[in-house]
Amino acid sequence: MEDIWPDVLKRREPAWLRPSVIPGLLQTPEYASLVLSSGLLDADEVAGYVETRPRRQAAVLNRRKPPLFIAVIDECALLRGEPDVMHPQLDHLIEMAQRPTTFLHVLPLDACMPGRPGRSSLRPLRMATWGTSTTRHPAG
Structure with a gap:
């Protein structure tokens, strides 16, 4: 790989491609708690992770020269969850997407499935119309 992309092994940018969950670097404490408590961690472990996440x-992301951060999030991840947790989380994502080194892309619900004909396109979260779509949350 070093022959093809000599700089790829030297990169320091966080990589994220688990689109069904909002990346940890972009999670609010409430969302992080919800996600982490849905797994195998006990309450103390969840609290520890949630406490250290903002630091x-x-x-x-707040260092003098922040790294380039690119995330792809499935639209389903933005629609799933309790409104009192998701509304602040969506507001936080919109705020973070305004940073010059943070690029958030949403894989739309109507994107093609692998193996099916057609094109899939990512939607940048920086779209001016995105703010209105946060009101589409099914739970209110």
Whole structure:
């Protein structure tokens, strides 16, 4: 791989491609708690991760020269969850997408499935119309 892309092994940008969950570097404490408590962690472990997450986010994204951060999030991940958790999370994503080194892309619900004909396109979260779509949350 080093022959083809000599700089790829030297990169320091966080990589994220688990589109069904909002990346940890972009999660609010409430969303992080919800996601982490749905797995195998006990309550103390969840609390520990939730407590350290904002410090990690600040250390990575608020440094003097923040890294390039590109995330792809499935639209389903933005529609799933309780409104009291998701509305602040969506507001936070919109705020983070305004940063010059953060690029958030949404894989739309109507994107093609692998193996089916047609094109799939990512929608940048920076779209001016995105703010109105946050009101489409099925739970209100």
